[in-house]
Amino acid sequence: MLLEENILTPAAVSFLNNLVHEFREELQSLLESRRDRQTKYDAGALPNYVEGTEWIRHTPWKVAPIPNCLLDRRVEITCPPDRKMIINALNSGAKVFMADFEDSLSPTWPNILKGQKNLKDAVRRTITYEHPTKGTYTLNEETAVIFVRPRGLHLTENHHQVKGQAIPASLFDFGLFMFHNAQELIDRGYGPYFYLPKLEDRLEARWWNKVFNWTQDFLSIPRGTIRATVLLETLPAAFQMNEILYELRDHSAGLNCGRWDYIFSYIKTLKNHSDKVLPDRSLVTMQTAFMHNYAEELVKICHRRGVHAMGGMAAQIPIRGDEEANSRALEKVKTDKIREVKLGHDGTWVAHPGLVDLALQVFDEFMPESNQINKIFPGYHKSQADLTTPPEGAITTNGLLQNVLVGVKYIEAWLCGNGCVPINNLMEDAATAEISRTQVWQWIKHSSILDDGRTVTIELFDEFLDKAKTLISYRENHKFKEAFSLFRELSTSNELCEFLTLPAYKEICND
Numbered sequence: 001m002l003l004e005e006n007i008l009t010p011a012a013v014s015f016l017n018n019l020v021h022e023f024r025e026e027l028q029s030l031l032e033s034r035r036d037r038q039t040k041y042d043a044g045a046l047p048n049y050v051e052g053t054e055w056i057r058h059t060p061w062k063v064a065p066i067p068n069c070l071l072d073r074r075v076e077i078t079c080p081p082d083r084k085m086i087i088n089a090l091n092s093g094a095k096v097f098m099a100d101f102e103d104s105l106s107p108t109w110p111n112i113l114k115g116q117k118n119l120k121d122a123v124r125r126t127i128t129y130e131h132p133t134k135g136t137y138t139l140n141e142e143t144a145v146i147f148v149r150p151r152g153l154h155l156t157e158n159h160h161q162v163k164g165q166a167i168p169a170s171l172f173d174f175g176l177f178m179f180h181n182a183q184e185l186i187d188r189g190y191g192p193y194f195y196l197p198k199l200e201d202r203l204e205a206r207w208w209n210k211v212f213n214w215t216q217d218f219l220s221i222p223r224g225t226i227r228a229t230v231l232l233e234t235l236p237a238a239f240q241m242n243e244i245l246y247e248l249r250d251h252s253a254g255l256n257c258g259r260w261d262y263i264f265s266y267i268k269t270l271k272n273h274s275d276k277v278l279p280d281r282s283l284v285t286m287q288t289a290f291m292h293n294y295a296e297e298l299v300k301i302c303h304r305r306g307v308h309a310m311g312g313m314a315a316q317i318p319i320r321g322d323e324e325a326n327s328r329a330l331e332k333v334k335t336d337k338i339r340e341v342k343l344g345h346d347g348t349w350v351a352h353p354g355l356v357d358l359a360l361q362v363f364d365e366f367m368p369e370s371n372q373i374n375k376i377f378p379g380y381h382k383s384q385a386d387l388t389t390p391p392e393g394a395i396t397t398n399g400l401l402q403n404v405l406v407g408v409k410y411i412e413a414w415l416c417g418n419g420c421v422p423i424n425n426l427m428e429d430a431a432t433a434e435i436s437r438t439q440v441w442q443w444i445k446h447s448s449i450l451d452d453g454r455t456v457t458i459e460l461f462d463e464f465l466d467k468a469k470t471l472i473s474y475r476e477n478h479k480f481k482e483a484f485s486l487f488r489e490l491s492t493s494n495e496l497c498e499f500l501t502l503p504a505y506k507e508i509c510n511d
Contacts, residue, residue, distance in 0.1 A: 007116045016175045020162040023211055027168055030204055042272045047236045048384050057242045062306035063252040064224055069145055069190055070253060072370040073308055073347035074363040075356055080105040080420050081115030084129045086122050090143040092353035097144035101173045102151045102197050103429040106419035108508050109159045116176050123181045149195040150174040154499060158509050178215055194228040200236045202243035212251050224250045233258025234265040238294050238387050241301045254308030257295050260431035267438040271496050274446045279393030281435055288391035293382045299344035300377045311340035311348035315426040318354040337362040346371040351427035395443060396451045404468045407436030412483035415507055433500055440491040458492050
């Protein structure tokens with residue numbers, strides 16, 4: 001097809017093949033190391049600081065100086081690389097727009113290829129969108145700086161093979177964006193900037209640094225041109241923040257509190273630990289000790305190393321037609337952003353253009369300078385217990401039902417090709433469904449007790465599953481049958497599936 005020919009040109013394919021030849025084998029070794037670590041956690045071990053890297057944690061060093069165009073990142077907006085969404089995000093007034101090939105994108109082959117084409121047009125400022133009733137969408141004179149989040153290291157792109165094996169999705173997304181846009185971005189006074197998802201340790205950061213250096217050399221771009229912010233969204237990585245920044249020090253753009261995936265990772269990493277069971281998702285807020293400690297540690301480490309500490313996502317979306325409910329939602333966002341800026345964050349995330357001005361107002365008031373990296377906080381280095389002790393709280397019947405409803409609704413939308421889904425006035429991505437299904441799995445495994453005294457069993461879960469089926473509004477061409485089946489399989493399997501997107505991806509590849 002024409003789109004495929006425009007993106008997967010012979011030169012681009014040759015570049016991808018070379019990239020895979022250089023780095024796939026080491027990536028497979030890193031993924032095997034993940035499995036080995038998880039085996040130890042399953043047997044009772046807890047994540048902890050790395051022996052032998054104390055000198056990185058306790059000596060003074062800084063990452064490379066921050067490019068001028070990235071000094072002020074007070075509000076960032078993210079969405080999948082949909083054509084209209086890209087234009088709205090770039091025009092939103094946010095300082096940075098992150099185009100997301102990962103958690104908020106259902107990676108159908110058309111979505112992936114269109115996303116690359118849309119970004120190619122956006123970088124060149126030729127992107128437009130024709131709305132059937134609202135006319136032509138175009139870019140404003142002043143727009144946000146573009147970042148791209150490739151898919152995680154664990155995923156593959158099955159539609160493109162190299163030597164008979166599916167290409168690592170991370171290299172596919174990164175490689176195509178670099179090949180088509182790196183020099184164009186440099187010519188326009190920017191650079192190729194990325195968010196790196198779901199890293200678990202320093203060696204994965206080192207791998208990415210090698211990928212960056214090789215790619216820059218191959219494309220005749222100066223080393224250090226690429227900049228990457230690492231999403232700190234796995235529990236093991238929380239003990240290696242210094243090391244991750246050190247490995248990427250010539251390419252670092254800081255760390256970000258990926259709060260929702262972090263909760264998912266906490267459950268997954270400690271799934272066999274009966275003393276680490278989390279209460280209802282609604283009770284696992286940034287005010288709970290282990291979440292606050294992780295965010296505070298991130299800010300202190302980033303500032304000590306001279307780089308941005310980015311806050312987390314405000315998933316709320318404007319509620320039309322209910323002014324009172326909308327005011328309550330906006331007040332929650334404001335309170336959360338005030339907490340972040342006072343904690344020391346240099347910027348924050350929103351999921352909807354309607355929240356950009358509110359977040360800007362908070363950061364403008366409490367952070368009038370471009371960032372607050374120069375604020376060095378004493379007494380960092382949280383203990384293992386600080387980062388692994390779960391909060392107290394109830395597991396409720398409503399919490400169980402909401403996990404079923406939200407998880408099923410999200411999976412159904414994802415299977416239909418939509419990974420950015422408004423549910424209960426929140427813009428949800430894959431992390432939502434991951435938390436939902438892993439919490440159910442954890443509660444069943446450890447025979448957790450609901451607030452009404454009942455024990456969570458597979459039989460009880462099935463009752464809630466049946467109830468959920470009566471509460472969902474069905475539409476034509478839906479995939480709720482498949483979504484219910486997959487959610488049940490993920491929630492009741494003997495072994496916890498590493499990522500729900502692995503079996504779900506097989507479903508969309510078979511369509």
